[in-house]
Amino acid sequence: MHKVLIVDDDPIQCRLTSETVSKAGFDPIAVESGHEAMTVLRRTAGIGAMILDLVMPDMDGMAVLEAMKREGIVIPVIVQTAQSSLDTVVSAMRLGASDFFVKPVAPERITISLRNAMKMGTLETTLRAERDKRAGTFGFTHIIGTSAAVGRAIALGKKAATSTIPVLIEGESGTGKEVLARAIQGSGDRAGKPFITVNCGAIPPNLVESILFGHVKGAFTGAVANAPGKFREAHNGTLFLDEVGELPPETQVKLLRALQEGEIEPVGASKPVKVNVRVISATNRRLLNLAKEGHFREDLYYRLNVFPIYMPPLRDRREDIPALVEHFIARFAAEEGRRVSAIDAGALEMLTSHDWPGNIRQLENAIFRAVVLAETTTLRPADFPQILAAVRGPETARSEAAQTAAPAAPIHIDNAPPLPRLADINPASIPDRFLDKDGNLLPLAEIEKDLIAFAIDFNAGRMAQVARQLGIGRSTLYRKLKEYGLDGSEGSNVA
Structure with a gap:
């Protein structure tokens, strides 16, 4: 449930607004001064919007908006006041207010404004995260999740960001290992510098060395020009080695030297090249087990595993699913031009109870499909047929689909009846x-x-x-x- 901060020095108005916010399905937090509001904003996580009175003693609404802008606190703000002045409205909007209304205001108006503000806030957060990701300034505030499991990973990531120590992120596929790696880079001294990603499991074995370390012209058949390689592309920045356990043994030797000496030797080159690269590696398997089985060099394992971080699977952080669902709905509805804006309680409960073997990536794809195919503005259990069948059984999935207003479904290939044969047709039964x-x-x-x-x-x-x-x-x-x-x-x- 989203928290809504209500700031008004009038106790009666504060109580009335709190009741309206509560009936709308949000969790109200009421304070009676601008100083209290700033204290709550600094110390309380999960505030989705704020209803702010402009006229207050000591620190008024305009001062609160200016302080929020100065401290980089970005949440949707709905401004209310008893004085309707065009200059006041313009000033509030310039300071970041998303809506403005004059007291007294109908409860329905507050509810609609709050829901629009929540939707806009989620979308703005998504767009800001994408911009920061491209700029190399993606931070830990963009990681969605308040559970204790992901909190431990974020706390370790913040410590790793303060140094250039090699980091090994372990976790199942789809848990957000690359997101954590980007946050580590974007929160440290290398923010804004190159962040180069290499999926080691997707490179053919005969090209791994050339792609990582580069090659010179004529080094092998097809090398018609010099290629810098990923290490030199990431110079002064960060190189993210995803699925590092898939590297072939001969490449592991050269990677170990690059990490120890800070230099690489391109294929066909006569001398090594110095590089300044921070390496963050990730794997969906235990590197220690691979090392014990002889599939991964032990010396390289100990060189990579200086600062290990474990990203928990989604089933161990179920309390983060509602926030992730809301984020994906806002993102895909905007990208696809759909009017989907919410998910009903039954569908959210079903998604929360699912184990998600594909983790966040599977949840993301499920929301994407549901948003594209939804017939209404609110997602329902029937919009997730595969998850519904897995959680409640195929019979429930079929009954839910039957109750959904949708075009008639085609006959499944397994249930299609055979066409009548000519021998089975009685000509006398056909009227002429x-x-x-x-x-x-x-x-x-x-x-x-x-x-x-x-x-x-x-x-x-x-x-x-x-x-x-x-x-x-x-x-x-x-x-x-x-x-x-x-x-x-x-x-x-x-x-």
């Missing part, structure tokens, strides 16, 4: 429009009469269209109507 009940051919006049009657009914009495479709003139059509006794000309639309 050219035969009477005794099997004799109908007269031409009867067939023509039935065709004209059908055409009139099909075209809703529009005689000009009937004549065009039958390929006859309108005078001929009226003559035949009179001849066959069809009362189609009276009351018809002859346009």
Whole structure:
């Protein structure tokens, strides 16, 4: 549940606003001065928005907005005041206010403004994280999660950021190891410098050495130009070696020398090259076990494992799932242009109870699919059919899907009935429009009469269209109507 900070020196107004916020599904925190508000903002995590009164003694609302801007506290602020002045509105908006209303205000207006502010705040956080990631200033504040398990990893990461010590991040696939590595780099002295990522498990063995350390022109067939390699691309910055346990043994030897001596030897080069690179490595398997089995060099393991950090799986930090879900909904709804804005309690409970073997990456993809295919603005359990089947069983998933207003589903290939064979069809059971009940051919006049009657009914009495479709003139059509006794000309639309 999001926390909403309410700042108003009027105790009655403060209490009324708190009740409105509580009924809207948020957790209100009420204070009666600007100084108290700043203290709460500095010490309390998880505040999603603030309702701020502008006119207060000592520290007024404008001073609070200025202090927030000065200290880099970024949350949506809804300003309220009893004085409606255009200059006041403009000043508040320039200082970062997201909405403005004049007292007294209807509870519905507060609720709508709060929900819009929460949505905007989540989207702004996402965009700011992407900008910081590109700029190399991605920090620990961008990591979503307040659980104790991820808190330990963040605390260790902050300590690692203050030095150039080699860091080894272990954890299952999809737990956010690269996100933690970016936060370590963005919070240290190398912030803003290159952050180069190498997936060691995705490089062909014969190209690993060239990609990491580079090569000179003519070093091997196809080397038509010099290539710097990832180490030189990351000079003065950080090199992130993902799935480092997949490196071949011959490359492990050269990596060990690069870490110890701070120099690399490009393929085909006559002398080594000095590099200033901080290495952060990650693996989804225990490197110690690989070293004991002889698949990874022990000396390299001890060189990489100077400062180990463990990223917990999502099943060990379930309390972080609601915040992650909200983040992904806001992000994908904006990217895909969808009007999805929330998730109902049943669906959120289902996602929280799932074990997520693919961790955050699997959750992200599940939300992406649900946002794209959702028929309503609120995600429901039926929008997660695979998770619903895994958590509550396939029967529940089918019943939930049946209750969802959606186009008729096609017949599954396993349940498609066979087409009838000609031998199974009784010709006598098929009526013929050219035969009477005794099997004799109908007269031409009867067939023509039935065709004209059908055409009139099909075209809703529009005689000009009937004549065009039958390929006859309108005078001929009226003559035949009179001849066959069809009362189609009276009351018809002859346009």
